[in-house]
Amino acid sequence: MTAWWQSAVIYQVYPRSFQDSDGDGIGDLNGIRARLDHVVDLGVDAIWISPIYPSPMADFGYDVADYTGIDPRFGTLADCDALIAAAHARGLKLLLDFVPNHSSDQHPWFRESRSSRTNPKRDWYLWADPAPGGGPPNNWISDFGGPTWTFDPATGQYYEHAFLAEQPDLNWRNPAVRAAMYDAMRFWYDHGVDGFRIDVLWHMVKAPGFPDNPPNPAFRDGMGAMHRVLQTNSTDQPEVHAIAADMRAVADAYPDRVLIGEIYLPIPDLMAYYGTPDRPEVHLPFNFQLIDAPWDARALHRIIAEYEAALPPGAWPNWVLGNHDRPRIATKRGQAQARVAAMLLLTLRGTPTIYYGDEIGLEDVAIPPDRVQDPRERREPGLGLNRDPVRTPMPWDASAGAGFTSATPWLPLNPDHRTRNVAAQSDEPSSILTLHRALLALRRQHPALATGPIALLPPDDAILAYHRGDDLLVVLNLTDTPAGLALPHGTWHTLCSTLSPHPSSRRTPGSLPGKAPPASPDQPPSATTTNLKLAPNEGRILHRPS
Numbered sequence: 097m098t099a100w101w102q103s104a105v106i107y108q109v110y111p112r113s114f115q116d117s118d119g120d121g122i123g124d125l126n127g128i129r130a131r132l133d134h135v136v137d138l139g140v141d142a143i144w145i146s147p148i149y150p151s152p153m154a155d156f157g158y159d160v161a162d163y164t165g166i167d168p169r170f171g172t173l174a175d176c177d178a179l180i181a182a183a184h185a186r187g188l189k190l191l192l193d194f195v196p197n198h199s200s201d202q203h204p205w206f207r208e209s210r211s212s213r214t215n216p217k218r219d220w221y222l223w224a225d226p227a228p229g230g231g232p233p234n235n236w237i238s239d240f241g242g243p244t245w246t247f248d249p250a251t252g253q254y255y256e257h258a259f260l261a262e263q264p265d266l267n268w269r270n271p272a273v274r275a276a277m278y279d280a281m282r283f284w285y286d287h288g289v290d291g292f293r294i295d296v297l298w299h300m301v302k303a304p305g306f307p308d309n310p311p312n313p314a315f316r317d318g319m320g321a322m323h324r325v326l327q328t329n330s331t332d333q334p335e336v337h338a339i340a341a342d343m344r345a346v347a348d349a350y351p352d353r354v355l356i357g358e359i360y361l362p363i364p365d366l367m368a369y370y371g372t373p374d375r376p377e378v379h380l381p382f383n384f385q386l387i388d389a390p391w392d393a394r395a396l397h398r399i400i401a402e403y404e405a406a407l408p409p410g411a412w413p414n415w416v417l418g419n420h421d422r423p424r425i426a427t428k429r430g431q432a433q434a435r436v437a438a439m440l441l442l443t444l445r446g447t448p449t450i451y452y453g454d455e456i457g458l459e460d461v462a463i464p465p466d467r468v469q470d471p472r473e474r475r476e477p478g479l480g481l482n483r484d485p486v487r488t489p490m491p492w493d494a495s496a497g498a499g500f501t502s503a504t505p506w507l508p509l510n511p512d513h514r515t516r517n518v519a520a521q522s523d524e525p526s527s528i529l530t531l532h533r534a535l536l537a538l539r540r541q542h543p544a545l546a547t548g549p550i551a552l553l554p555p556d557d558a559i560l561a562y563h564r565g566d567d568l569l570v571v572l573n574l575t576d577t578p579a580g581l582a583l584p585h586g587t588w589h590t591l592c593s594t595l596s597p598h599p600s601s602r603r604t605p606g607s608l609p610g611k612a613p614p615a616s617p618d619q620p621p622s623a624t625t626t627n628l629k630l631a632p633n634e635g636r637i638l639h640r641p642s
Contacts, residue, residue, distance in 0.1 A: 098547055099354070099412075100352060101142070101189075101291070101379060101380070101412075102547055103539075103546040104140075105140040105141050105449075105539065106142045106144055106191070106447065106450070107138070107140040107143050107144070108143075108450065109128060109146065109452050110420050110452060110487050111123050111125070111148055112156065112157075112169075112487070112506060114128050114131060114489075114490050115128060115130055115490065115492070116501035116503070116505070119502045120501075120503060121501050121503040121504050121505050122169055123170075123489070124169065124170045124171050124175075125175040125178075125179050126175055128145065129179045132182055132188065134518060136186050138455060138529075139533055139536030139537055139540070141189060142188060142191060143189075143190055144192075144356070144449070145192055147160065147193045148166055148176070149162055149167060149195075150165045150168075152202050153169075154200070154263065157193075158198075159199070159200035159201070159262050160199050160200055161202045162203070163277070163283075164280055173287075177287060180288045189290035190288075190290055191289065191356070192292055193293050194280075194281065194294050195295040196266065196277050196294065196297075197258060197265055198264055198265045201263070202262075205217050205221075205276075206221060206264050209221045209264075211250075212251060213251050219267055219270050220267055220273050221265065221266060221267055222306075223251075223254065223255050224253060224254050224256070224306055226253075232245035232247075232254055233306050235308045235309060235325060236308075236330050238260070238321075238322065239320075239322045240322075241320060241321040241475045241476045242321065242475065244256055244257060245257075246261040258299050265299075268300050268301050268339055269301065269335070278343070285353060290353060291347065291355055291379075293382075294340075294358060294378065297340060297381075298336060298357075298360070298361055298369075299331050300339060302329065302331075302333065303329035307329050308325075308329070309328055309330060310328055311326070320479060332361060332365060337368065337371065340371065340377035340378055341375040341377050343355060343378070344376050344378065348376075354379045355378040355379050356414075357369050357378035357381045357382060360384060363383075363385070364406060366383070367406050367411070369381040370411045373410070380412065380414045380447055382414065382449075383403060383415055386399075386416065386441070387419075391429055392557075393555065393556050393557060393560040393574045397555040398555070400552060400562070401552055413444075413445055413447070414448070415441055416451075417437055417438075417441050418451045419449075419486075420451070420483065420486060422486065423485070424485075425437050425454055426454070426457045426459045427460040431457050432632070433633055434528065435528055435531055435595075435635070436573070436574065436594055436634070436635045438455075438532055439531075440560070442532075442536065442539060442545075443535070443545055443564060444550065444562075445548070445549065445550040451486075452490055455528065456518060457516065459510065460486055461484075461488040461507070461508055461509070462485065462508075463482065463484045463485055463507065464508070467508060468484060469484050469506070470482050484507055487507060488507045488508060489501065489506075489507060491510055491513035492518045492519060493518070493520075494515070494519065494520065497509075499517070526595075526596070527597075531597040535597075538591055538592055542564075542568060542591075545564050545637075548565035549565060550563065551563040553581075558577070559571060559572065559574070559579050559630065563584075566640075566642070568591075568637065568638070568639055569637070569639075569640070570637055571630060571635065571636050572635040572636075573630040573632065573633060573634050575632065577632050578629060578630065579630050580627040580628060580629050583628050584640075588628075588638040588640050589638065589639045591636075591638065592636065594635040594636070
């Protein structure tokens with residue numbers, strides 16, 4: 097039986113930037129609820145909302161001060177319940193971000209933990225004595241630069257934090273911590289949440305004794321300081337799999353819940369987070385390969401083939417193009433290839449996740465120095481690590497606040513928001529928004545695009561092509577020059593082109609036994625009729641009637 101999340105498309109919402117309902121320049125839960133019709137019209141099945149818990153916002157919600165509350169900036173628990181109900185009424189699932197590796201230093205647990213060495217919650221976090229001769233206990237480096245240890249003068253020990261000092265890491269070897277966090281998950285399941293995206297899952301356990309990390313021989317100037325060492329002892333410890341399995345058991349006690357794990361690891365290591373038949377772990381360990389993939393047909397062919405081959409029996413794949421931490425696809429690949437990338441994402445086998453704004457081709461927004469918010473950029477400026485450019489407000493219309501806010505938005509709007517916005521693209525037949533809607537409609541009309549098998553055609557220098565099921569063929573020109581492909585036998589109809597999103601009745605002939613195929617708008621009489629001709633930066637979905 098196919099689970100809902102296998103055929104679903106997930107849409108990530110960064111809550112500060114989706115819709116402001118109360119005029120403070122920051123998005124909120126009532127704003128998300130007001131924009132659910134856009135999500136429905138787009139054609140996705142679930143929304144994942146980045147953290148909305150009470151937080152001092154040192155890292156914009158990824159420093160949680162209460163795992164069972166709502167930050168007043170976003171609304172109230174009643175507002176969250178109303179959003180869940182409104183989403184469900186529209187047939188949408190709703191996922192929350194869960195941040196189990198670390199809390200805020202303002203969480204009551206940590207306040208108790210640092211109050212004395214004998215406090216009952218001292219062991220809820222990771223504390224260590226200074227190194228012999230003084231200084232941090234080891235050479236671990238925070239993902240945001242600087243030591244991963246902060247000294248606490250009151251108790252004479254260091255506490256460990258994989259990110260900011262304001263984000264102390266929890267001690268997941270402590271059974272009491274596990275129990276409290278599993279109860280937090282149950283709290284949200286009881287409120288109707290359909291699952292979680294689990295933040296930095298692979299970080300959650302550290303090697304006993306905190307041994308040094310080995311130096312990274314690939315480090316070079318211009319990389320973030322975290323890359324000076326390999327995170328061998330500070331991430332991906334064997335014990336984390338038991339925790340992931342426990343989380344899965346908590347989820348499985350509720351019907352139809354899903355767990356998605358944020359795990360930046362090589363594919364062989366990533367596969368372990370599916371677990372085993374006896375001890376399953378997360379349903380979907382995030383597959384981030386497309387984010388940094390070389391954008392050429394042969395490289396993508398290899399990535400898809402190797403990923404599919406690596407999946408354990410029964411494991412379900414997933415794909416993403418970007419998120420709240422990484423540059424937007426339209427910035428990296430350009431507007432033309434962003435359309436091809438959308439067709440790729442929404443036709444590969446597996447569950448896709450769309451980042452808000454990508455459906456209108458939103459690009460990274462330049463942030464003036466005096467408006468930088470991201471603590472990572474403030475700590476390591478000028479290295480291209482700033483996450484603010486991908487977190488800017490969603491432009492809904494051409495008004496002064498882009499329909500997002502009546503106040504000054506917390507981050508600048510995209511400079512082309514008067515033309516690149518949802519309203520401008522909604523009725524434009526050739527817009528990238530129309531393309532996304534068409535692709536998502538085709539997924540519903542042709543279940544093979546969602547859950548059918550995939551079979552790659554032989555690798556090619558320009559074109560990536562693959563069958564979905566028996567009667568669908570996806571053909572993507574990854575170049576800015578025309579390209580051709582010999583089609584499999586049969587008569588093929590174009591269902592959708594990235595250059596003409598609406599379904600088309602045009603016929604694309606393949607090789608028909610016994611007679612030459614007729615010419616079509618796709619192929620002039622002088623062309624080789626067994627070949628499909630693709631325009632530069634064009635992708636197509638073809639259908640062969642049975």
